[in-house]
Amino acid sequence: MEQRFDLYANPVAGSYVKRLVTAGKVVDGTSLPAATYELVKIRASQINGCGMCVDMHTKDAAHAGETAVRINLVAAWHEATVFTEAERAALALTEEATRIGDGRGVSDETWEQVRKHYDDDQTAALIAAIATINAWNRMNVIVRTPAGGYVPGQLG
Numbered sequence: 459m460e461q462r463f464d465l466y467a468n469p470v471a472g473s474y475v476k477r478l479v480t481a482g483k484v485v486d487g488t489s490l491p492a493a494t495y496e497l498v499k500i501r502a503s504q505i506n507g508c509g510m511c512v513d514m515h516t517k518d519a520a521h522a523g524e525t526a527v528r529i530n531l532v533a534a535w536h537e538a539t540v541f542t543e544a545e546r547a548a549l550a551l552t553e554e555a556t557r558i559g560d561g562r563g564v565s566d567e568t569w570e571q572v573r574k575h576y577d578d579d580q581t582a583a584l585i586a587a588i589a590t591i592n593a594w595n596r597m598n599v600i601v602r603t604p605a606g607g608y609v610p611g612q613l614g
Contacts, residue, residue: 459602459604460602460604461601461602461603461604462600462601462602463600463601464601465597465601465603471597475597478590478593478594481586481590482587482590484583484586485583485586485587485590488579488580488582488583489577489579489580489583490576490579490580490583490584490587491544492522493519493522493524493545494544494545494548494584495583495587496515496518496519496522496524497519497528497532497541497545497548497549497552498548498549498552498584498587498588498591499511499515499587499591500512500515500516500519500529500532501532501533501535501549501552501553501556502552502556502588502591502592502595503515503591503595504532504533505552505553505556505557506556506592506595506596506599507595507599508594508595508598508599509598509603509604509605509606510598510603510604510605510608511591511594511595511598512605513605513606513607513608514608514613516529517608517609517610518610520610521610521611525540527540528540528541532549535549543571543575544575544576546571547568547571547572547574547575547576548572548575548576548584550568550571550572551564551568551569551572551584551588552584552588554568555585555588555589555592556588556592572584
């Protein structure tokens, strides 16, 4: 696959990308567990078919100590027993929010589970994380950013 457009070379896209990086750092500074944040980024990227982001976030998760079993089971989290109730709530929110165009939105049941496990700041961080990774996914899919060459830490 050949990349269509270099987001970093264009001044308009580059300015937007810088701001998106800054937006993501807001979540880094919260009490949302880092593992949950990576799971959210992986799952949204899988749903959106963003190879670059799946490559990046699975490698970053492994580099941070996440197990291969958990990384490999994110796509099948509904059937997996390796995720906590809180992580399952975050993954459900991620799926429903990422698939918002399907017309179902976020269910009351999922919202209740999120609020059961996460305080206000963590809930806000989840919402921001999901919105941000979806923006990254869309940009990378649009320009066909290739996957496979990411090295943990190379972009931050």
